[in-house]
Amino acid sequence: MKLLIADDDPQLVRALRITLGAHGYDVVAAPDGAAAITTAAAARPDMILLDLGMPQLDGIQVIQALRGWTSAPIIVVSGRTGSADKVEALDAGADDFVTKPFQIDELLARLRALSRRVQSAAADAVVSFGDVVVDLAAKSVTRGEHRVHLTPTEWQMLEHLARSPGALVTRQDLLKDIWGSDQVTDSGYLRLYMSQLRKKLEATPAEPVHLLTEAGMGYRLVL
Structure with missing residues (x-):
């Protein structure tokens, strides 16, 4: 598992690189x-x-920047002990807070706990229905032994449904999230792309059993 250590204390970084590397982390x-x-x-x-x-950008700014594109768990390791600092870091998107100085056994335990969360999330990122497997993390779809090519819009629509299997996804939410405006009202776009998805993923596209339309409301993925 790859681990990034961001700290301006070279001795601490060196010690953590050696210790964590010995426990199997790629540091x-x-x-x-x-940086x-x-x-x-x-x-x-x-x-x-x-x-x-840290210099240049402080940790809170870094967390905010990282949370713009990654959900990788972040453990803040800081000499600041005030509750306000902890609250600010957690509110910015950190997952845990360890106060310096710390015991390495405690840090390793925190890392193991977050590692289990990462692995669990990765397992949950695969959705299967019929002979179709949707890998949300890899953004890939296979049917049987064959890879299915989806257009970017088809993928976005399928991804929304696959992230909430069994739940109703409204037309308004799909239009807003895919086309970027809650003012879009033409659901003909949705019917077109749903028809294409059914042709590619349903055994009998005219009689779908997984990609279902809820009349007047939206769509639902049934596993």
């Missing part, structure tokens, strides 16, 4: 806030250890 490091963002974008870590008091 990359960044010495300041700006943390660029390193995260390049390395795509599974988890992030982040100090709050």
Whole structure:
């Protein structure tokens, strides 16, 4: 599992790199806030250890920037002990807060807990119905042994349904999320793309059993 350590204390980073590397983590490091963002974008870590008091950009700014595109768990490791700092970090999008100095056993336990969450989320990111497998993380669809090619809009529509299997997804939500405006009212777009999805994913497109229309309301994916 790849782990990014963002901290301006080179001795701490060196010690953590050795210790965590010995426990099977693939460690990359960044010495300041700006480097943390660029390193995260390049390395795509599974988890992030982040100090709050870094040069260039502080930890809160880094968390806010990272949360714009990644859901990787973030553990703040900081010498700040005030509750206000913890609340601000957690509200910004951090998953946990460890106060320096800390015991390495405690940090490893926190990492293991977040690692289980990451693995669980990855397992939940695969949705199957009929002979179709939708991998939400990889953005891929297979039917039987064959990869199914979807257009970007077809994928967005299927993804919305697959993230809430069994639940009604309204026409308004789909139009707003896919076309970017809640002023769009022409559901002919939706009928067109749903028809295309059924042709590609249903055994009998004219008689769908998984991609269902709820008249006057929206669509539902039944597994």
